[in-house]
Amino acid sequence: MFEKIPRYDDPTATQWGVVAVDQGKCSGCALCVKICPADALKLDGKRSQMINPVHSGCIACGDCLAICSKQAITMVRGSRFSGLFAGTGEGELALPRLFG
Amino acid sequence: MLKRNNSPEALDRLGGEHTETEQVILKRRSVRLYRPQQVPEFMVRRILEAGRFAPSAGNGQPWKFVVLRDPRIIDGITATVAGLCRLFCRFIDYTVPGKAWRLPLAKLFIRLKPGDLHPVPFGALPMIADGRLGLYHGAPTVILIFKNVRGISNVDLDCGIAGQNMVLAAHSMGLGTCWVSFTKMAFTYSGKWKKALGIAHPYKFVSSLAIGWPQGAPDGMIPRPTHAVDWYEDGTKRQVY
Numbered sequence: 001m002f003e004k005i006p007r008y009d010d011p012t013a014t015q016w017g018v019v020a021v022d023q024g025k026c027s028g029c030a031l032c033v034k035i036c037p038a039d040a041l042k043l044d045g046k047r048s049q050m051i052n053p054v055h056s057g058c059i060a061c062g063d064c065l066a067i068c069s070k071q072a073i074t075m076v077r078g079s080r081f082s083g084l085f086a087g088t089g090e091g092e093l094a095l096p097r098l099f100g
Numbered sequence: 101m102l103k104r105n106n107s108p109e110a111l112d113r114l115g116g117e118h119t120e121t122e123q124v125i126l127k128r129r130s131v132r133l134y135r136p137q138q139v140p141e142f143m144v145r146r147i148l149e150a151g152r153f154a155p156s157a158g159n160g161q162p163w164k165f166v167v168l169r170d171p172r173i174i175d176g177i178t179a180t181v182a183g184l185c186r187l188f189c190r191f192i193d194y195t196v197p198g199k200a201w202r203l204p205l206a207k208l209f210i211r212l213k214p215g216d217l218h219p220v221p222f223g224a225l226p227m228i229a230d231g232r233l234g235l236y237h238g239a240p241t242v243i244l245i246f247k248n249v250r251g252i253s254n255v256d257l258d259c260g261i262a263g264q265n266m267v268l269a270a271h272s273m274g275l276g277t278c279w280v281s282f283t284k285m286a287f288t289y290s291g292k293w294k295k296a297l298g299i300a301h302p303y304k305f306v307s308s309l310a311i312g313w314p315q316g317a318p319d320g321m322i323p324r325p326t327h328a329v330d331w332y333e334d335g336t337k338r339q340v341y
Contacts, residue, residue, distance in 0.1 A: 005210050008219045009195045031316045033135045038223065039232050057223045062322025068127045069317070078325050084210070085218055089328035091341035096126040096321050100115020 004083035009055065013083065016040075017060030018076040023047045025072035032064035032073060048072075124272045126284070127319040131276025132237040134312035138169065143273055145216055147243070147311065150269035154262035162251025163259045164303050166244040174242055177293055178235040180286040185229035186274065221282075223280045228282060235282060239310035246303040259306040266309060276314030283308040 006013035021032075021041075028046040038057035041048050041064060048064075050056055060078035065071075075093060111243060148165055156162060168174050192206040194197065210217040227233035234240050245263050247255040267277045286293050287305035294300070324341035 005207050006219075008222060014219050029316075031133070035131075035316075035318060037130070037132055037233065039227060057220075059220055060325075061130065062324065063129050063132070063318060065322045066127075066320035067316045067318045075323050079220075081219055083215055091326035091328065093323040094326050094341075095323050096118070096122075098115060098118065100112075 003086070005043065006081065006083040006085065011054050013075075013081075015080040016054075016056040017058035018053050018068050019050060019060075019064055019080045020058065020076050021048045021050070022072040022074075023049070025070045026068075027067070027070055027072075031067045031069075035063050035067055037061060037063070117294065118157075121268075121271075124198045124268050128271045129276075129280040129318050129320065129322070130316050131239075131310075131312070132159065132234070132278055133315045133318070134238045134240065134276060134310075135239070136240065137313050139275060139311060139313065143270075144169075144241055144243075144311070145195055146147035146256075146273070147266045147269050147275075150265040151262040154258070156258035156261070156264040156299075157253035157255075160255075160258065162248040162255040162312055163306075164248065165247040166246065166297060166299075167242065168242040168244065173296075174236055174239075176296075177242075177283060177286045180290055180292060181235050181282055182228055182231065184285045184289050185225045185282075189226050189229050192222075196226075224282070229234050236310040237281060238279060239276075239312035241280070241311040242280075243309045243311065244305045245308060246295075246299060247306045248302050249304055250302045257307055263307060263309060270309075271309055271319060274313075274320055275311055278310040280308045280310050292330075 003056060008014050015016055016038075026047045028043060028048070030043050030050050033041045035042055038059055040052075040056040040058040042051045043079065050058070058079065060075055062075060065073045066077060078090075081087060126305060127326055151163065152161070169178075185253070192202055194202040194206050206217070224233055228235060244265065245259050247259045249255065251258070262287060263279070267279070270277045284305055284307070287299070299305070329340050331338050331340050
């Protein structure tokens with residue numbers, strides 16, 4: 001099937017991940033800024049935040065959450081692509097589960 | 101350990117906590133910020149052992165590992181890839197203001213190589229081009245993984261399995277790693293590094309691993325999307341996530 005190539009800069013066709021940084025918990029260490037593979041975070045007023053939550057390039061890898069020593073970052077949503085790059089069968093976000 | 105223990109007590113304990121191996125798997129994050137200290141040689145040898153003992157079709161072990169701990173080579177490959185990214189961006193990065201004319205050519209290349217030009221690697225190209233995204237992120241050790249094209253069945257798969265064995269071994273030792281597939285550009289669009297490292301038929305590049313001592317504490321559990329899994333049992337099918 002000849003699927004459409006989405007516009008990469010159209011937020012309805014190419015949706016990037018979103019994380020939220022609790023400004024009260026953030027210490028401004030900027031480790032999250034440094035390790036983000038998408039360069040999606042910046043230090044602003046000594047606190048970390050997403051540079052552009054609409055077009056972030058964020059792939060929801062969670063590296064920022066994991067490295068934050070203050071547990072200040074939460075994952076709001078993952079990335080979602082359309083047309084030729086549409087994923088399928090995706091469910092909710094979940095931490096590792098024990099099922100025991 | 102590998103001894104079968106399905107006693108109620110053992111299963112009960114297992115239900116309440118992850119095994120050490122599971123913890124390494126679940127806490128592993130790709131590390132992109134390293135300390136400058138080199139990884140001790142014996143640790144790299146141990147990591148290679150983990151790769152050596154990976155399963156492979158017909159036990160063919162169709163991999164060749166190349167260890168790079170020479171900054172000139174690591175930086176050299178990085179420069180080659182960054183240069184190629186700069187070249188490609190000039191033709192296809194249509195998201196730059198004023199460069200919408202690149203869209204038709206971008207679409208042509210996306211059609212030809214959809215995986216390589218998916219929105220994610222597409223977005224990484226200009227970042228590698230201008231140095232905002234390092235190739236090996238300052239890691240002092242890099243392992244290149246080559247496949248023996250004469251090997252049994254799916255040699256790419258076997259190299260991936262070996263690579264992930266190495267990743268998990270490294271993380272279990274407190275090291276950080278990151279899969280780096282952009283290295284492939286240096287071996288696909290240039291002959292320089294094949295020649296410099298003596299890579300010839302039957303070996304072709306598959307992927308590479310950056311390895312080093314991480315800055316901060318990057319490993320930890322994070323939420324991740326679940327996916328539909330079809331489950332067949334007792335004559336029924338259900339879907340779990």
